[in-house]
Amino acid sequence: MTEPVRLAKRLAEQLACSRREAEQYIEGGWVRVDGQLVEEPMFRVTTQKIEVDPDATLLAPPTVTLLLHKPVGFTAGLDAGPGPKAQAALALLTRENHAPDDRSGIRTLKKHFAQLRLATPMDSRASGLVVYTQDGRVVRKLEEDADLIEHEVIVEVAGEVTPGMLRKLADPVQYHERLLAPAKVSVSSQNEDAAETKLRFALKGERPGQIDYLCESAGLQIRSVKRIRVGRVPMTALAPGQWRYLAEHERF
Structure with missing residues (x-):
């Protein structure tokens, strides 16, 4: 009976390469065992057929940025306050939730779900676009240029919104001892009976709780x-709970 050995060791023997190079091929998503993709160098094999993709390269996979449509009830870095503890939105970043119409051309790897940093916090009461990234440049862009980057938010409120209310929403506001830039606010849609209205906010330097404060005021x-x-970068047609990669041509 053949003794099981690590896939990296068997592949190194098969390719006459170093163990580290074999690990890079495996972690890069280039290796199949009996036709099944395996990305763990520690995976044990015996007599299975091991194949390496003809396009395999030892170049390290680039860092990625994931765009998630976070549903209500999942938290992303902010606590919604008292009540049941919300599940972390990070748990939604799985292969199963990858949007089928992702056009980035990026091959999904297990490494893409590791060492992700949240760049756009959101509490459990809100939904929409949340950015997770492995790329420090993206984090710096979204943090250091926060006052210049516009966030577009759809807010549904009860009742009719009058012109006076719109002017109030767009006023410069002192929030947490800081004067914030005026928001651009418009009516997106309104029910015929004026029972509810959808507002479109465009805010630069959005702060947690800012929209709540503006609406309450x-x-x-x-x-x-x-x-x-x-x-x-728009959320596009992502369904709630789905994510896609930030494409190479997209810039925040």
Whole structure:
């Protein structure tokens, strides 16, 4: 009976390469065992057929940025307050939740779900676009240029929104001892009976709780909040709970 050995060791023997190079091929998603993709160098094999993709390279896979449509009830770095503890949105970043129409051309690897940093916090009461990234440049861009990057948010409120309320929402506001830039606010849609209104906010330097504060100041009751764009990157047609890669040509 053949003794099981690590896949990296068997592959190194098969390719006459170093163990480290074999690990790089495996972790890069280039190796199949009996036709099944295996990305763990420690995986044990015996007599299975081991194949290496003809396009395999030892170049390290590039860092990635994932765009998630976070549903209500999942938290992303912010606590919604008292009540049941919300599940972390990070748990939604799995192969199964990858959007089938992702056009980035990036091959999904297990390494893409490791060492992710949250770049756009959101509490469990809100939904919409949340950015997770392995790329330190993306984190610096979204943090250091936060006052310049516009967030587009759809806010559903109860009742009719009058012109006076709109003006109030767009006023410069002192929030947590800081004067924030005026928000651009418009009516997106309104029910015929004026029971609810959808507002479109465009804010630069959005701060946690800012929209709640603006709506409360204008006498409006929020029913839902959904972020649909960060900078120049839209959420597009992502279904709740699905994610896609930030494509090479996209910039925040």
